Amino acid sequence: MQLTTWLQLVPGRPFRRAGHRTALIAAGLPLHLAVVPLWLWLLGTFAALVPAVTPLPVLLTLVVTPLLTVGQRRRYRALVGKDLPRPPTPGPGRNWTWAVRRLTSRALWRQVCYHAVAGPLLAVLDLAVLAVWAAALVAASIYVWIWALPPQWRVTDLGYTTQAAYITAGGLALLFLGPRLTGALVRLDTRAAEVLLGPSRTEKLARRVADLAESRAGVLDAADAERRRIERDLHDGAQQRLVSLAVNLGLARATLGDLPADARKVIDEAHREAKEAIAELNDLVRGLHPAVLEDRGLDAALSGVAARLPIPVRVAVDLPRRPSPTVEAVAYFVVSEALTNVVKHARATRAEVTVHRIGETLLVVVADDGAGGADLAGAGGTGLAGLAKRVASVDGTFSCRSPAGGPTVITVELPCAP
Amino acid sequence: MRAVIAEDSLLLRIGVVKVLEAAGFEMCAQVADAEGLLAAVEEHRPDIAVVDVRMPPGFTDEGVRAALVIRHQYPGTAVLLLSQYVEERYAADLLAANTSGVGYLLKQRVADVEEFAEAVRRVAAGGTALDPQVVAQLLVRRHSDPLDRLTPREREVLELMAGGRSNSGIAAELVVSESAVAKHINSIFTKLDLPKADADHRRVLAVLRFLGVARPPS
Structure with missing residues (x-):
C-alpha cells in the first residue's frame, strides 16, 4: 500500500x-x-x-x-x-x-x-x-x-x-x-x-506573453476566416440571386412593350432597386473581405479601391512576396478606410498610396493634398482611432501627421515574418 | 448571330441565355467549364463566346486562358469575359494579345439588359467592350505619362474610346457634336505622338497606350 x-x-x-x-x-x-x-x-x-x-x-x-x-x-x-x-x-x-x-x-x-x-x-x-x-x-x-x-x-x-x-x-x-x-x-x-x-518571473512573463500573442493571432485568424466564409456565402448565394433577379426585371422591362404605364413604372423601379441592392451588397462584401485580396493580393485589391474613388489616386505597391493574409487584410483595411476619410473630410484633389516591404516591416503610406487637421480624437477621428486599433492588433505602429492646412500623411508599419 | 456561354453559376447562366435570346442570338451551347467551352467552340464555331473568368476546377483564371486559346485558334469567334470583380491583369492579358473581338465586363452589367446585349453584339462584330471599372482601374495603375498632357475632356473621350464606343456613340454620351469628338481625337493622337497612318490603327494604339498595355515608342 x-x-x-x-x-x-x-x-x-x-x-x-x-x-x-x-x-x-x-x-x-x-x-x-x-x-x-x-x-x-x-x-x-x-x-x-x-x-x-x-x-x-x-x-x-x-x-x-x-x-x-x-x-x-x-x-x-x-x-x-x-x-x-x-x-x-x-x-x-x-x-x-x-x-x-x-x-x-x-x-x-x-x-x-x-x-x-x-x-x-x-x-x-x-x-x-x-x-x-x-x-x-x-x-x-x-x-x-x-x-x-x-x-x-x-x-x-x-x-x-x-x-x-x-x-x-x-x-x-x-x-x-x-x-x-x-x-x-x-x-x-x-x-x-x-x-x-x-x-523565474521573467520566464513566466515571457511565457504568458507568448501564450497571449498566440491566442490573439488565433482570434484574428479566426475572424478573418469568418469574414472570408461570409464573403463566399454571399457571393455564391445572395449576389447571384440578385443579379438573376435584376436580369429578369431588365428582361421584363425590355420585352414587355405593351404594359400599362403604371406597371412599367413599377418594373422600372424594381429593376433600379435590384441594381442598387447589387451595388450595396458588392460594397458590403468588399468591406468584409474582398475576394480579389485573397486571390491576387494587395496590389490588385488596392487599385480596385483607388479606381472607385472620385479623386485620382496613385497606387504603388512593391512586394516581392505576399505577406500573411492577416497582415494583408489589415493593410487593405487601413488604406481603404484612410482613402474613404480623404474623400469624406480632407477636401483633397489627389492622393497617393505606397506599400513597400523593408526587411520584416510592411510600410504603408497614405498621403493626400487636402486640408489637414485630422486627428485621432477629432470629429473624423473615430475612423482613425479604429484604424490605429486594428494596426495595434498585429503589433503595428500607426502615425498620422496632419497639420492644419495639410497635407495629411498616414504612416503604418506592420511587422511581417521574413 | 450564334453564341455559346460558359458559366458555372446556373442562375446567371440562365439569365444571360434569356438576355441573349431576347436580343436575337441563337444559343448553340451552354457549358459550365473551360473544357466544355473549347469543345463547344470547336463543334459550333459560334460568332461569340460569353465566358466566366473563374470556373471549375481551379476557380482562378480558366476563362481567361480559354479565351486566349479561342482567339488564337478560332479567329472567327469573339470572346466576352464576365467577372465578379475587376482583375485588370486579365483584361490586360486579353488586350495585349487581341485588339478586336474581345470584351471584359462585370457580371452585374448583365442586369442592364439592352446595354449588355449591345456590348455582346459589338464584340461579336469585332469590336471591344471594356467595363468602365476596368478602364478606371487600369488608369490608376498606369504611371508613365504622356497622358498627363491630355485635357479632362480629351481624357473622357479616350476613356469612352477604350470602352469600345464609336465616334457617334461618344458624341451621344458627352452630348457634343461628332465633329467636336473628331477634333478631340485628333488632338489626342497628336499628344500621344501617334503616326498619321491608318485611322483605325491609331485609334487602337491610343487606347492601348491609355490602358498601359502598349508602351510608347522609345
Whole structure:
C-alpha cells in the first residue's frame, strides 16, 4: 500500500493534512541532504590542498542536479498532489551548443542553488520539525511508556502526578504546535522549490506573453476566416440571386412593350432597386473581405479601391512576396478606410498610396493634398482611432501627421515574418 | 448571330441565355467549364463566346486562358469575359494579345439588359467592350505619362474610346457634336505622338497606350 493510502487512516482532517505534510518533510530530508557529501568533498579538496580535484565535485553537482530536481517534483506530486511549474527547456541543437545553452541557463543555476544551498538549510529545519513530532508523541504518551517499559529502564524518581503530568501537557502542547510548524516549513519549502526549481518571473512573463500573442493571432485568424466564409456565402448565394433577379426585371422591362404605364413604372423601379441592392451588397462584401485580396493580393485589391474613388489616386505597391493574409487584410483595411476619410473630410484633389516591404516591416503610406487637421480624437477621428486599433492588433505602429492646412500623411508599419 | 456561354453559376447562366435570346442570338451551347467551352467552340464555331473568368476546377483564371486559346485558334469567334470583380491583369492579358473581338465586363452589367446585349453584339462584330471599372482601374495603375498632357475632356473621350464606343456613340454620351469628338481625337493622337497612318490603327494604339498595355515608342 502506498504511503498516501496509509495516511488516509490518520484520524481528523487537520491531522491527516499534517500527516501528508510531515511525510513530505520526511521524504525531503534525504533529497535535501544528497548534495552535502559533495560539499564536504569539495571542502576536503581545499583542506587537503589538491585543487586539481576541485572541479570533480562541482561537475558531479551539475550532473545530479537534474536528477534531484526530478526527485523533488515527484515528491510534491506524490505526497501533496502538487505540480511544480517547469522552467522553459532549452531548445534542441547540436550537442555542444545544447550543452553550452544548458550550462549558461539561469534555470540550471537556480536549481543548483536550491539543491546545494537551500536544501541543506531546509534539511536542518526538516530535522527540527521531525524532532518536535517525535518529542510530542513520546511526551504525550508518557504514561503508556511508564506502564509498558520494563522496570529497570524506568526513570525511577518520576512523579506520576507532577512531572509526568507536566510532560504530558507539554507533549499535548507540542502536538498542537506540530501541524503549524509543519505547515510553515512546507510553505517555506514549497516557496523555495517554486522560486528556484520553477520558471523565474521573467520566464513566466515571457511565457504568458507568448501564450497571449498566440491566442490573439488565433482570434484574428479566426475572424478573418469568418469574414472570408461570409464573403463566399454571399457571393455564391445572395449576389447571384440578385443579379438573376435584376436580369429578369431588365428582361421584363425590355420585352414587355405593351404594359400599362403604371406597371412599367413599377418594373422600372424594381429593376433600379435590384441594381442598387447589387451595388450595396458588392460594397458590403468588399468591406468584409474582398475576394480579389485573397486571390491576387494587395496590389490588385488596392487599385480596385483607388479606381472607385472620385479623386485620382496613385497606387504603388512593391512586394516581392505576399505577406500573411492577416497582415494583408489589415493593410487593405487601413488604406481603404484612410482613402474613404480623404474623400469624406480632407477636401483633397489627389492622393497617393505606397506599400513597400523593408526587411520584416510592411510600410504603408497614405498621403493626400487636402486640408489637414485630422486627428485621432477629432470629429473624423473615430475612423482613425479604429484604424490605429486594428494596426495595434498585429503589433503595428500607426502615425498620422496632419497639420492644419495639410497635407495629411498616414504612416503604418506592420511587422511581417521574413 | 450564334453564341455559346460558359458559366458555372446556373442562375446567371440562365439569365444571360434569356438576355441573349431576347436580343436575337441563337444559343448553340451552354457549358459550365473551360473544357466544355473549347469543345463547344470547336463543334459550333459560334460568332461569340460569353465566358466566366473563374470556373471549375481551379476557380482562378480558366476563362481567361480559354479565351486566349479561342482567339488564337478560332479567329472567327469573339470572346466576352464576365467577372465578379475587376482583375485588370486579365483584361490586360486579353488586350495585349487581341485588339478586336474581345470584351471584359462585370457580371452585374448583365442586369442592364439592352446595354449588355449591345456590348455582346459589338464584340461579336469585332469590336471591344471594356467595363468602365476596368478602364478606371487600369488608369490608376498606369504611371508613365504622356497622358498627363491630355485635357479632362480629351481624357473622357479616350476613356469612352477604350470602352469600345464609336465616334457617334461618344458624341451621344458627352452630348457634343461628332465633329467636336473628331477634333478631340485628333488632338489626342497628336499628344500621344501617334503616326498619321491608318485611322483605325491609331485609334487602337491610343487606347492601348491609355490602358498601359502598349508602351510608347522609345
